Amino acid sequence: MEKLLSYPLSVIYYTLFLFWLVFFHPIQWVCYNVFGYNAHRISVYVLNWFLVRNTHLLGTTYSFNGREKLPKNVPFIIVANHQSLYDIPAIIWFMRAWHPKFISKKELGKGIPSVSYNLRNGGSALIDRKDPKQALSEIKKCGAFINKNNYSVVIFPEGTRSKTGTPKPFSINGLKMLYKFAPDAYFVPITINNSWKMTKFGQFPLGLGNKLHFQIHDPLKISDYPFEELFEKTEKTIVNAIKI
Helix, strand or coil: CHHHHHHHHHHHHHHHHHHHHHHHHHHHHHHHHHHCHHHHHHHHHHHHHHHHHHHHHHCCEEEEECHHHCCCCCCEEEEECCCCCCHHHHHHHHCHHHCEEEEEEHHHHCCCCCHHHHHHHCCCEEECCCCHHHHHHHHHHHHHHHHHHCCEEEECCCCCCCCCCCCCCCCCHHHHHHHHHCCCCEEEEEEEECHHHHHECECCCCCCCCEEEEEECCCEEHHHCCHHHHHHHHHHHHHHCCCC
16 A cells, blocks of 8 residues: 555655756756855755655655764764665754765766765765776865865765665775865764665555654764774764664
8 A cells, every 4th residue: 555655656756756856956056166165055954854845745754863972063974874865864954063065986976966066066975996096085075075164974884775774884995085185073873763664665656654863973083093993983872773
């Protein structure tokens, strides 16, 4: 019954989703080229407010807990498990006070209205997974950028989405580069639960009535830990809070 009901709702959802991306693309362009960084980031946040609210058509609800424990005016390396594309608008919206950027594959930097423009111009790192030298160089630049400006960068160290919620092993390289080039930052572990259920039938139709839960754990100051200990502690913290 859920799947049957989801067909018409998913059509409406995707129609509105595409509308918001196309609608905000020229708005982003004007904000960035005429008014600068702050106007552009606000346009991105408003877009992602609409994208989050759009999922309410599918009965989706959100809980995003733990923001009160985060320090002010310091850079963050947000480390999270990755369950679906629906992780991203929620993080952008609910973590907007910390200017989130993303470590993203380069393929997303072209062809997608609004999304590609923001990735290319908003300070994110677009990496070529087949070219480790290029990838590490981009991550290095992003780390230095967020360290200088007290922004945040989001990295999904599993490297790809988990279609069942079961976590994949975390990759070291990207986190190690951020650790090195954002020395003033904090690692902020976030555990995401139930996001994978949005696509449990695939990309169409979408799952209905899901409660997406984002739990921010205690931030870990980079300068307090050697990398190996920080990596292990971060991965363990995130994985132990995943509920399958």
